[in-house]
Amino acid sequence: MTRQNRRIIFLIFLLIFIILVPMVIFYSEGYSFDWEKRTIVVSGGMYLKSYPPKADIFVNNKLSGKTNKFVRRLVPKVYEVKISKEEYHPWLKTITVEPGLVTKLDNIFLVPLNPKILLVASESQEYKSFVEKPYSLDNLTEIIKKKSKYVIFKIENINVDKSGKKIYFLSNNNLYSIIWDENNPENSTLSGVLVPNVLNYTIYKDGIIYLDYFTGKIFELDVSSLKSAEVFDRVFPSFNQGKWALSDDNKKLLCQKDKSVEILWLADENDGSVMRKKGDVEQIDLGQTIVDVLWYPKTDQHLIIASEDSILFTELDNQLPRNTVKFINTEKPEIKYDADNKILYFFSQERLYQTEL
Template identity: 25%
Template structure:
């Protein structure tokens, strides 16, 4: 090899190094060169976390490297179809938008077991847990107290150590401890004179951190806020707080499911306090509704099937068809991390995860 050829090779390598090095550093900092438009593009990322973990990820129908939890990096801005798959579990799919300089996060993906396990709960255990039925002794104690005090009331509701009622006339909300001798404590200042109790009994709904809501006989959902009831939504059939009373599910007489946020969310998708988001609508009535244990999915009965819907409203919502049920009551025991179903006079423990 002559000296001239060696010099040409050397400077060729130097030139290639000079051209490639900026590309390498640009890619490492999240940039992508679009040759079709001949300019640099700042890429984005998608973070995917699932329960159970270890699920495969398909990006636009192509298997991606790594399993959940996983960060998909160096993605051009745009929309991608993501599918999460794991053997023996239902798959999850959503169209995801990617934005430059940002990580789009899906941290609460839940994959229910394809064939959920139902375990019959014995009558003794069911009675001990006081599932679905208010403790008769405590209910009688509360009624006896109110009658002895000659209090005209409606909407009597029990908690573990308290009972709540609306005092007539005016329907002012009170609470009373079972164990002390103090007078009932007034919780609301404004009267609900517009409520017509001839249409039915108001339903008091209790949540953590002292949160209380109310469904009036006219089917208006009210929330107690600084000792005043304010309207949240009309034509409400049922509602319930999640474990931390940060959210309310709302089931309407028009066969819709909504989620009302009482506090801002700290992770994606971001929601502000007071935001009410629509989840789904059916042409036939929705039965029993309850929060799932992770507070990010909702269980409900529809057309004699137990179903689950995610509350992430980005793109379409994943709805999972779990198993056949009929006239089912659903109870979430957040302390024991168990879901119970009362189906055809039997109580079952529902398993949606493999142990």
């Protein structure tokens, strides 16, 4: 080999070194090449976690592995993401990847395509606990009227605490409670007025959260001291009517409307893809009459909704499209979720059914 050939080989390797070393350094620092813009950019990524796991991940129609997975080195731009698994409804979302950031999507819930539905025997304990209550409304009303020092015209908005013994209710916009004696209702203990001028309320942590009639503001009641504290310094007029339901994490308050639900954030929350601030309100329109709504406690980011002809499952994530799935077709169902056993019960046409969810 001549000296000239050796020089040529040396220069070739030197040139390769000069080109490759910066590329390796850029790659190790999280840079990628954007072929569309023909420039070097700081890459981003997305973490995808689904229930159940091991679902296929498609990013812009390209298979990118299975959940749960961190998809790395994505050029910053908008991506169409699809999560699919056999025997489940697909999950779709339009995601914007930002430079140097990871978009976290860890509440992807895949709804079964053909859920296994079982009829619950009418003589079973599950049937009795769903259908039967420790009190009848007539009996409860009668006992309250007997024990009250005030005139009780109508009892409404009844809520039972976790013990199943303390019952809260509204009458004439006043909030009361009664410690119910199931064996001997006559021995039940009725409180005085806990809070006057209440438009709406629900049980919150160890107390009550309620909407004040005159100010239109939301307060938290300490049931031990009967002292109230303002939760927000502004009003929420749309929450004065409709069923209230609190998420299990106590961070979100739902108000059920005729064909929509409104969610009020009681605390800051970052679910990985969307940052919510205390006081944020979001409306989810269903376009059909809502019979009942439950929080799905596994995530506290999904709702189980009973409509007039079906049971729906939807998500809070407002990045488009919002995934709303018709889970079960059934007429005007009453719904109840058993979080311990992960079973959804629904009562329709005088029969009780159950399915895993």
